[in-house]
Amino acid sequence: MNQIDLQGRTAIVTGGAQGIGRAVAERFAASGAHVAIWDLDGELAAKTAAEIGGTATGLGIDVTDAQAVKAAADALEAGQGSVDILVTSAGIAGANLKTWDYPLEEWARVMKLNVDGTLHCCIALTKSLGKELATQDIAVNCITPAAARTRIFDQMTEEHIGYMLAKIPRGRFLLPEEVASMVAFLASAENSFTTGGVFDLSGGRATY
Ligand SMILES: NC(=O)c1ccc[n+]([C@@H]2O[C@H](COP(=O)([O-])OP(=O)(O)OC[C@H]3O[C@@H](n4cnc5c(N)ncnc54)[C@H](O)[C@@H]3O)[C@@H](O)[C@H]2O)c1
Secondary structure (H helix, E strand, O other): OOOOOOOOOEEEEEOOOOHHHHHHHHHHHHOOOEEEEEEOOHHHHHHHHHHHOOOOEEEEOOOOOHHHHHHHHHHHHHHHOOOOEEEEOOOOOOOOOOHHHOOHHHHHHHHHHHHHHHHHHOOOOHHHHHHHOHHHOOOOOEEEEOOEOOHHHHHOOHHHHHHHHHOOOOOOOEOHHHHHHHHHHHHOOOOOOOOOOEEEEOOOOOOO
């Protein structure tokens, strides 16, 4: 593993109890960061933080609850002095259906978590926040991962999983640790210039 320097940084990883978020939290901790895992599953978040060790903490937070997010952010900032890095990995796949068959309630459920939940943790999304903070030495970037075999696959049909694999030119699923490598670089001082960017992790530009 290459050394990335996140010494003394405080990082929030939403959805960090497992999957991609956990891999990022582990990599951040190995790079010297204080990691705060916020996950709907508070028990698993605490267990993961204990397994990571050091100063990592795990908290049960529903990122769709804006007030809970603000209270947790205020408490973390008061305790740590500042919050330097935010990775919003909390998310769900939603039902695997054609657009015209998609139930509106399911659409609302996915939007509430994947979009509103992200907004609650920031004040805007990557492009706008990247521009708004560009002069303040704060980088805001997003990543676009191909499919990675985590618990999120439980929400998908075998047919859909096979379809996704067939569309990845690398011929295999992405590993959470490979996401963590890119995110650790983006969150470090090594990435001193790029902001408002979208980073490809598609394994050869998947076409789905
Ligand atoms: N795994 C993939 O193939 C893949 C590919 C591209 C993008 N993504 C995205 O990456 C992110 C992480 O995916 P993953 O594979 O690690 O998923 P995962 O299901 O393994 O982990 C997601 C975590 O988010 C938490 N979570 C769910 N609802 C929450 C809420 N309301 N508040 C706080 N936490 C909540 C879950 O408890 C879980 O621990 C998701 O946003 C997903 O859409 C995943």
